[in-house]
Amino acid sequence: MMHDVTVKTRSKNVGTQETPTGAGTGRTSGAGTGLYQLTTRRKAGLHQGPSRRNISLKSQAISIILSVVFMVVMLVGCKDTTREVTLRDGTFSGFSSEDDTAAYGEVTVTIQDNKITDCRFVTWQADGSIKDIDYGKVNGVVANQDYYDKAQLAVEAMKQYAQQLVQAQDLEGVDVIAGATIAYNQFNEAVDAALAEAKK
Amino acid sequence: MPCVPQTPLGPLVSRDLRPAPPVLFSRPVDRVWLMMLFTKKKSRSRAAHEATAAPLKATVSFIAMGTMMRFCAYGAQAQRFLENAEATTVELDRLLSVFSPHSEVSQLNEADGAWIELSAHTAAVLSEACDYSAQTDGTYDLAIGTLVNLWSASKQAGVVPTPEDIAQALAPCSYRTIERDEQGRFRLLNGARVDLGGIGKGYAADVLCAQARQAGVSAALFSLGTSSVGAWGEKPDGSPWKVGLKTATTADIATYGTVCLRDRFLSSSGDWEQCFVKGGRRYHHILDKSSGYPADTGLRSVAVIADSGAQSEAYSTALFVMGLDDALAFYRQRGDFEAVFLTSDRQVIATPKISTSFEFTGEDMGYHLLPYNY
Helix, strand or coil, X not given: CHHHHHHHHCCCCCCCCECCCCHHHHHHHHHHHHHHHHHHHHHHHHHHCCCHHHHHHHHHHHHHHHXXXXXXXXHHHHHHHHHXXXXXXXXXXXXXXXXXXXXXXXXXXXXXXXXXXXXXXXXXXCCCCECCCCCCCEXXXXXXXXXXXXXXXXXXXXXXXXXXXXXXXXXXXXXXXXXXXXXXXXXXXXXXHXXXXXXX | CCCCCCCCCHHHCCCCCCCCCHHHHCXXXXXXXXXXXXXXXXXXXXXXXXXXXXXXXXXXXXXXXXXXXXXXXXXXXXXXXXXXXXXXXXXXXHHHCCCCCCCXXXXXXXXXXXXXXXXHHHHHHHHHHHHHHHHCCCCCCCCCHHHHHXXXXXXXXXXXXXXXXXXXXXXXXXXXXXXXXXXXXXXXXXCCCCCHHHCHHHHHHHHHHHHHHHHCCCEEEEEECCCEEEEEECCCCCCCEEEEEECCCCCCCCEEXXXXXXXXXXXXXXXXXXXXXXXCEEEXXXXXXXXXXXXXXXXXXXXXXXXXXXXXXXXXXXXXXXXXXXXXXXXXXXXXXXXXXXXXXXXXXXXXXXXXXXXXXXXXHCCEEECCXX
């Protein structure tokens, strides 16, 4: 049963680790590492060096090496900024953690040419069903119209989240939305997980 | 020898690089490369000093305080820090929740006026909440538990409470019924009940940001459900945390603006949360103590930005209940917070000092940004 499979692969998102904003920034800190190591080595060389003349020659040589290293680093850096984060082609899923009713979100994104071409968001409930046209019914019937309408509004909202992601290609360009619902937070979390898969 | 001025280099080089011997960067060619490196992107100096431990990002999501928590942090210790942060939040929930009969707050509520000894956290939240209740003249009031319980039961049953029920529930609703003795114990008089739902998440944000500072985490963002956000530090690229402000509807997730936060807190109160409809009227969860009914002041949402999470959360309720005019008068009187208001006629007003970090984006959706002195 498909549901069983998803439960197995689902994990609480504790400790998902990634570079901050993708390859570009990762490369930047790489440049920092290079600089740090070179200056440290150079420092060591200075202390061992026998004369000032020798030091001057050494520092000239090292300046040139530093220059070349920086040039390479910056060229790589430039290339990175134009390419930005690369997403693999394919279909990727991500899951959210559970809410207070043990329901969790599943996002499936389709990537083509580094773009999100399709996004689907469903919420799995504790009984193994998804929140759809029956969500808000009690034993298969609409017991309370107000309750059912509200539930269906939530289902409609879930579709909108997915459509908006395809249109905007990112999550509103903000780190968090104050006042967002649990469903939106689950969507957000599942999108992060799915895109992290696509970046691997 | 051509003299390259020292000043452009100085402030851009992070402290960790400075101890290197001066001869290292004394040659003009070195300086040129360094300047190019550091001026291309200012944040590189920070990236360089964190280079030994490249900024890792860790995230955690979980349910606590009746809502969803989403935390994220950068730094070598980020993952372990977030595990501790989750434990802290769960512990605070255990102490402060009115939904758990064993919480310290429930013990205080059930004590029937007896003195109760409380842990440091619970005592601190209660003290802060009493201060904000007094400052806002009871428009935010922690001792509103009996009224909250009445409306919760009404929502569950789908009925509107009678004026008699409301008058009865309102009687003990005042922060003045809370007493603290010299030993730090608390008691409630007149059958009053405290509800920390309007301050607990903001207080938790304060505690978590303080922990992030102590743990040496370079940056962290704490989103505590629908109400409070705590932002510590800045992202590894040197930019501040960006918080979207949501329009006043349940269904869509459209935002009408963003606020940039650095070492600050934002809490919002909106009338579309936890509401129910009866007889064509909508009843929401922000209660006005002066009437006993949900506040009806022409505001849909208030976001408060402050240096304290507890203050921002308590004030967001208070300003919502005051209404726009009184809220702006209160702002001018205090001056220790900033706010963004969304009115029921789709107008947005931001206080002057926040305008540099607030970006209005709601024009396409028919929202209007009004000047502060509208």
